[in-house]
Amino acid sequence: MNIFRRVLRWLFILGGIVAGLITAIAAFFAQRLIQPLRQPLxxxxxxxxxxxxxxxxxxxxxxxxxxxxxxxxxxxxxxxxxxxxxxxxxxxxxxxxxxxxxxxxxxxxxxxxxxxxxxxxxxxxxxxxxxxxxxxxxxxxxxxxxxxxxxxxxxxxxxxxxxxxxxxxxxxxxxxxxxxxxxxxxxxxxxxxxxxxxxxxxxxPAHFAERFGVHQFGFLGRVILPLAELMFQQAGGRPLKExxxxxxxxxxxxxxxxxxxxxxxxxxxxxxxxxxxxxxxxxxxxxxxxxxxxxxxxxxxxxxxxxxxxxxxxxxxx
Incomplete structure (x- = not known):
């Protein structure tokens, strides 16, 4: 396997890891929107x-x-x-x-x-x-x-x-x-x-989500929060701008x-x-x-x- 193929393979692996991490974080926040974690008194x-x-x-x-x-x-x-x-x-x-x-x-x-x-x-x-x-x-x-x-x-x-x-x-x-x-x-x-x-x-909500995403995750927030919003909509929510x-x-x-x-x-x-x-x-x-x-x-x-x-x-x- 030449160097180019090795680099390409590792790029695909790294991309998959990043995509999985982004999806996991988005799912985590979407779930907290859908059903917040209850705090005991x-x-x-x-x-x-x-x-x-x-x-x-x-x-x-x-x-x-x-x-x-x-x-x-x-x-x-x-x-x-x-x-x-x-x-x-x-x-x-x-x-x-x-x-x-x-x-x-x-x-x-x-x-x-x-x-x-x-x-x-x-x-x-x-x-x-x-x-x-x-x-x-x-x-x-x-x-x-x-x-x-x-x-x-x-x-x-x-x-x-x-x-x-x-x-x-x-x-x-x-x-x-x-x-x-x-x-x-x-x-x-x-x-x-x-x-x-x-x-x-x-x-x-839309204003908050944009600022929260950038503050917490930097440029990745512009990917994570829209994905979380999509999951929220699939659970019965509406687009945040509505x-x-x-x-x-x-x-x-x-x-x-x-x-x-x-x-x-x-x-x-x-x-x-x-x-x-x-x-x-x-x-x-x-x-x-x-x-x-x-x-x-x-x-x-x-x-x-x-x-x-x-x-x-x-x-x-x-």
Missing amino acids: WGTPDQLDMTYEDVTFPATDGVRLSGWFIPAPANSPRKGATLIMVHGWGWNRLGEAATDVVANMTGASQVDLLRLAHSLYKDGFGLLMYDGRNHGESGSQAPMQFGETEAQDVVGAIAYLQGRPEVAANRIGALGFSAGANTVLYALAETDEIQAAVAVQPTS YRLGTAVAQAGQTPVLYIQGIDDPWGSPEDVQQMAIATPNPSGPLLVPGTDRYSGYQYLIDNPAIATAFFEQHLPE
Whole structure:
């Protein structure tokens, strides 16, 4: 065998290895889109001296959801003002533990939503923290739809809260993170019963996928993510460019929405969130916050809960 044939053979072998690796990585991420790896709960509200109740309720399409209802403190002046907290993709009602293989691969950091809940509780708000469909202890309906179908979870949560005597039906707010922020924004187009909303780093799926792919895999991301998207579509999803948050938020009515976005977020971007704010009839922000990665934007609000308290005080008046 001459040198040319040997080189050609090794090139074919190397090409096959690279193609197999790309396909495996794409399949891994496609599977996480279709059915996220469930994180077990690692804490409860009573660890922070919050009285709570284990609850279940249906989304409007019947998916069973599990969560906690945390009534406001007995001496609260808020008169039934209650906030729905909506977590991000791959998280659960407590946030992100950042201990699984996806977290290790992507450089995820911990997100402690229970800490934020405690701050809001001390400020007098009641809270509903729940696991979204395909997450935590809630029911399944794959694949995920980047907030579009998940909005039915939020509408179901509102219906549940309206049946509780501790809740003022006209004083319900929502607070969403990442895909949970998308979920809240889609829900605003379906209901006028959310009086105010905070959206922390929502993202247009196509925009997010492109930036995430390049950040994680360099030039190979331009091959890996489209292949993962194709696998996602074969499982029942749609092309990512067809998930249009701007179209949804344009139908949000006069519900005030506060947008929060990290300046140096490598996966999302201020420009993307700015376009959402422009399309929103009654926006605040985006409030651009400092940070070095995607997770700094979430952490900023956890470290500065007074931002959420002040916004909901203004728009859920006594």
